[in-house]
Structures are given as C-alpha cells and as structure tokens.
Amino acid sequence: MESQKKFSRSFSFEFFPPNTPEGAEKLAQTAKQLAQLKPKFFSVTYGAGGSTRERTLRAVQDLRAAGHAAAPHISCIGSSRDDIREILREYQNNGIRHVVALRGDLPSGTAASGELHYANELVEFIRAEFGSHFHIEVAAYPEYHPQAKNAQDDLLNFKRKVEAGADSAITQYFYNTDCYFHFVDECEAMGLSLPIVPGIMPIGRFSQLARFSDASGAEIPRWIRRKLEGYGDDTASIRAFGLDVVTQLCDDLLSAGAPGLHFYTMNQAGLTTTIWQRLGL
Numbered sequence: 404m405e406s407q408k409k410f411s412r413s414f415s416f417e418f419f420p421p422n423t424p425e426g427a428e429k430l431a432q433t434a435k436q437l438a439q440l441k442p443k444f445f446s447v448t449y450g451a452g453g454s455t456r457e458r459t460l461r462a463v464q465d466l467r468a469a470g471h472a473a474a475p476h477i478s479c480i481g482s483s484r485d486d487i488r489e490i491l492r493e494y495q496n497n498g499i500r501h502v503v504a505l506r507g508d509l510p511s512g513t514a515a516s517g518e519l520h521y522a523n524e525l526v527e528f529i530r531a532e533f534g535s536h537f538h539i540e541v542a543a544y545p546e547y548h549p550q551a552k553n554a555q556d557d558l559l560n561f562k563r564k565v566e567a568g569a570d571s572a573i574t575q576y577f578y579n580t581d582c583y584f585h586f587v588d589e590c591e592a593m594g595l596s597l598p599i600v601p602g603i604m605p606i607g608r609f610s611q612l613a614r615f616s617d618a619s620g621a622e623i624p625r626w627i628r629r630k631l632e633g634y635g636d637d638t639a640s641i642r643a644f645g646l647d648v649v650t651q652l653c654d655d656l657l658s659a660g661a662p663g664l665h666f667y668t669m670n671q672a673g674l675t676t677t678i679w680q681r682l683g684l
C-alpha cells in the first residue's frame with residue numbers, strides 16, 4: 404500500500420444517465436445534495452455500443468452547467484474508430500477534459516464487433532488522437548475480471564492499460580479489503596505508479612446487489628450474503644447492516660492509505676451521504 408499514500412485523496416460519485424425528464428430532475432437534486440460533500444468529480448456511465456451516447460453527454464453537460472465537475476465514461480466495444488473519435492471530439496468541444504475509458508460489455512448473445520477490442524487499445528487511441536487533453540481513468544479489478552484467463556494475465560492486461568497512458572484507476576466494488584491491498588501491492592511490484600481508487604457500492608437492496616455481483620464477478624462474502632438473505636423484505640435492517648459494513652470497509656481502506664473513494668451511487672444520495680457523515684469526511 405505504500406505507493407498509494409503519496410497520492411492526494413480523490414472522492415467521486417458515479418451516476419447513470421437518466422432516461423426520462425423526471426429522472427433528470429431527480430439526478431439534479433441528487434447531485435445538488437452530494438455536491439455539498441465537495442467531491443472531486445461526478446462521473447456518468449456510458450451504455451454498451453454507444454446506446455446512451457446522447458444521454459451520457461447531456462447528463463454531463465447538465466452537471467457542468469450546474470457548476471459541478473463531471474467526467475463521462477466511454478466504452479469502445481462495438482464501436483468504430485470514427486465513432487469513438489467523434490464522441491471524444493464532442494467531449495472536447497464541450498470543454499470536457501476527464502474521461503473514464505472502458506472496454507464495456509455487449510448484451511449477452513451479441514457478437515463482438517467494433518475496431519477496438521480492449522481498454523488498452525482505447526487508451527492508446529485517445530492518447531494518439533488527443534494527446535494529453537484528457538485525464539484518463541481506467542477500471543481495475545482487485546478480484547480480477549470475470550473473463551480473465553487467470554489472475555496474472557489480468558494484472559498484465561491492467562499494466563497494458565496503464566502503460567498506454569492511463570492517469571488513474573477506479574476499482575470494481577468489493578467487500579473484502581485484502582483483495583484491494585494485494586492488488587495494489589502487485590501493481591507496485593510491477594512498477595506501476597498511479598492512484599487506484601476503491602469503488603464502493605453502498606448496500607440498499609439485496610436482490611439488486613446479488614444480481615450485479617453475479618454479473619460482475621464481485622464477491623459478496625458469505626457472512627454478508629447470509630446476513631442480508633436472512634433479513635428477507637426487512638429493508639430497514641438491510642440498510643442498517645449495509646451501512647455498518649460499508650462504513651467499516653471505507654474506514655479500513657482510508658486508514659490503510661487508499662487514495663480516496665469512488666461511490667456507485669445508483670443516482671441516490673442517501674446511503675452515500677450517511678456513510679460519508681459517519682466517516683467524518
């Protein structure tokens with residue numbers, strides 16, 4: 404963890420682009436509430452194959468117009484180089500200088516297509532076409548990416564993204580700090596020097612969390628899963644237990660020197676704000 408302690412802390416909140424005017428209004432309220440916590444930036448996800456292209460840009464424009472720093476995500480799978488260049492130009496023309504660069508996932512059953520197949524190729528493309536205009540964040544997987552051949556291969560693939568020009572990384576969420584500490588030490592041993600900010604998923608609903616975790620390969624430790632399952636429909640107990648677990652997780656990470664936290668907010672301010680207040684940030 405030593406290498407992470409030299410970076411200044413970055414706190415950020417992730418949103419998905421709303422698809423109705425009511426959703427946009429609600430996001431504006433959520434952002435207003437979370438802005439009081441003074442995050443470094445908000446980020447807005449990007450749908451597979453460019454499916455949210457306009458909505459991602461609009462959400463970022465709305466956030467920026469309201470005075471917030473905001474970074475769009477961009478994914479390359481299923482898109483041509485021309486598409487990607489055009490989107491990045493749009494971002495550039497809108498004064499955006501910060502992106503989260505991903506491979507993305509196509510819906511299951513869709514054949515892989517497009518010209519850039521992995522995030523390292525996207526990062527390389529952004530640097531080749533736009534030089535140092537963008538601060539580039541990439542994704543990191545302390546529990547390893549579910550499609551990785553093996554752990555070592557995944558680490559080498561992470562190294563490729565960094566060497567292609569990534570400035571910092573945000574992790575997939577996890578509930579066990581050891582995997583993060585180990586991952587960070589492995590990166591340090593490979594000579595990588597960049598902030599690797601833990602991604603934090605507050606626990607609101609068990610069924611939703613279980614679905615995300617099955618899809619992303621993020622493990623819910625057995626003791627947490629058993630406890631959440633035991634609460635059934637008792638959402639108040641799920642929230643109370645989830646807040647205890649996630650606040651402790653964040654506290655352990657920050658105490659060990661993690662360079663900030665990135666919250667997957669699901670466009671809700673409540674859980675993130677409570678965790679923040681409990682941490683005394």
Ligand code: FAD
Pocket residue numbers: 447448449450451476477478503504505506507508520521522523541542543548549550551552556557560561563564573574575576602
């Ligand atoms: P990559 O780094 O390309 O890795 C994908 C897999 O391919 C890994 O198994 C890796 O080991 C392997 N690999 C990588 N490079 C190579 C190579 N050169 N040759 C062979 N194998 C290789 N998804 C979205 O659709 N939209 C979003 O907005 C979004 N935001 C995210 C934000 C964060 C912080 C995180 C952690 C994930 C996000 N995702 C998003 C999910 C992400 O798109 C998926 O996890 C996707 O499966 C992998 O994307 P990646 O950029 O990590 O891929």
